[in-house]
Amino acid sequence: MLRVVSYCLSAVLGATMLMSPTQTAHAQYRFETEEIALVFCAYARDNETQRLQYKLRELRIRMRDVYSSIRCNGASLIQFAMKSNSQDIGSFIARSVTLEGLRTMDDYRWARENGYLDTEIGETLKFRFENDLN
Structure with a gap:
């Protein structure tokens, strides 16, 4: 009986030790992802296309x-670029993202409803959606 209890305790302790580093690594990865998102937003605000491409x-x-x-x-990054008047980086992102990604973020509808379709970014979005073969 003592042997069974001892075995169970060591198994639980071993499992706990194995799970802890995984949780810590996940939290660290999440922090880095949030930090990267912050950097990308700063690049979008400042219209820094080359710096964004280098970071990617x-x-x-x-x-x-x-x-x-x-x-x-x-x-979204495109909407933020439009609000910031960052035409170069917004156009780059609009060309780089799949149509499905643009649809998911609802960028084209948002640009149309907020009067941004006449901008360089809006023109890029219009071209992408009008030339969609699906």
Whole structure:
């Protein structure tokens, strides 16, 4: 009986020790992701297309893979770029993201309803949606 209790306690202790580093690593990854989102928002605000491209290469990620998870003051990166009048970076992002990603964030409708379709970013969005073969 004592052997069974001892075995169970060591199994629980071992499992707990294995789970703790995983939870810590997840929290650290989440913090880094939030920090990266903050950097991307700053680049969008400042119209820093080259710096954004460099950071994407450095992190070995594509804009289309992270676009839907980044929000800047409650707006998508494209919406935030439009509000900030950051035409270069907004157009770059609009060309880089898949149509599905743009639809998910509802960027085209938002631009139309808020009067941004006549901007360079709006023109890029219009072109992407009008030339969609689906």
